[in-house]
Every structure is written in structure tokens, then in C-alpha cells.
Amino acid sequence: SQENKCSREIYPYPTDWFKGKSLVFISRNLDNWIRYKCKKNGYKKLAFVTHSMGGLVVKKFLVNQFFQKQPIDRFVKEVTFIATPHNGAVGAKLLKVVPGINTDQVNELASGSPFLVDLSDQWSAWVERFVPDSSRFGCIFGTDDEVVDPTNISEKDFDPVYILGAKHVDIVKPKTHDDEVVTTVLRFLEDAGF
Numbered sequence: 095s096q097e098n099k100c101s102r103e104i105y106p107y108p109t110d111w112f113k114g115k116s117l118v119f120i121s122r123n124l125d126n127w128i129r130y131k132c133k134k135n136g137y138k139k140l141a142f143v144t145h146s147m148g149g150l151v152v153k154k155f156l157v158n159q160f161f162q163k164q165p166i167d168r169f170v171k172e173v174t175f176i177a178t179p180h181n182g183a184v185g186a187k188l189l190k191v192v193p194g195i196n197t198d199q200v201n202e203l204a205s206g207s208p209f210l211v212d213l214s215d216q217w218s219a220w221v222e223r224f225v226p227d228s229s230r231f232g233c234i235f236g237t238d239d240e241v242v243d244p245t246n247i248s249e250k251d252f253d254p255v256y257i258l259g260a261k262h263v264d265i266v267k268p269k270t271h272d273d274e275v276v277t278t279v280l281r282f283l284e285d286a287g288f
Contacts, residue, residue: 114199121154141172145266149178157216172286173231174279177262180248221250232282236260
């Protein structure tokens, strides 16, 4: 089966509206974690399947490679963004005014935040350099997502996939191996040579 050709790793990171760390620090920690995994396991080809804020963390990790002495983004062949708030999360701007919730993550996820504006510019430069020659990316959204507007596509993604009726969390909790989000992710991976 196609699934047996890939090793799977899950990067655990802190996400919390009340005390969440900055995506800048999380992305740098992801860099360290990936370098360890690549060295330990000999990975020479990487794909990311991300959900929500995880997509922003991966984007920041990738654009940070421009500043690394030994960049590893050349190993990245595919990135799948599922319900990623490329242009901000619904309600994050409102949460900024709630006492005790004005954290780095809330500020960074707010539509129009300096973090998202800067990341969008940096992501465009990364895409120009790597897509489609050595890497590809795709976006998947649920049409009933209550956190990320389904039109919140990443710049330069001209073919987003919409899963009818999917909400923000249930889109990554498929009920079967034939669930539409599963088959779409597998198609993306196969198209990238996995």
C-alpha cells in the first residue's frame, strides 16, 4: 500500500488561547525537531500534512530556511494545508480585547496582523523559489468551518479543495479510510512522488 512507503511523525506543539507561545518560537522549535528526525532516521524527502495553526507554523519554518546556514527546505516535496488560517482566524481579532486572552498566538492569528502580513510576503518568495519545480502545496477547507473561512486560501493556490459540510475539527477526524479528506491528502502525496 502507498501508506507503507512513508514514515509518519507527529510534531506536538503548544496551542492555547490563554498562554500560547509565539508561532515564531514554535516554528524554530519545529526546525530543531525536524533536523533531529532527519539525522536520526536519514530522511531525505519530507511532506507536511498540517491542520489549522500548524500550517502557519510550517510556513514560518520553511521561510526561515532562507536564513539557515544549512537549509533543509530542499527536502520538502509537498505541504498540505488543512483549514489553515492563511489570512487570519475568525474571531481572533475579537479575542484580543478579552482580558487574559491577549496572547502572542491570538495577536498573530488576527486578520491583518503584522505577523500574517510578513509571513504572506515571505511565503510568496518561498513559493517562487520552490513551487512547482521541486515542491508543491495544496489547501483543503471545510465548507462549514466555524474558525477558518473557506475562502481563506494561501496566495498562489489556485486549486483549493473544499470538503462539503466539514467543520474545523471534524475535517481532520475522518471516519473511514475512504473519507474525502484522506483520499485528497493521499492524492496530494502521490502527486508529489510519495
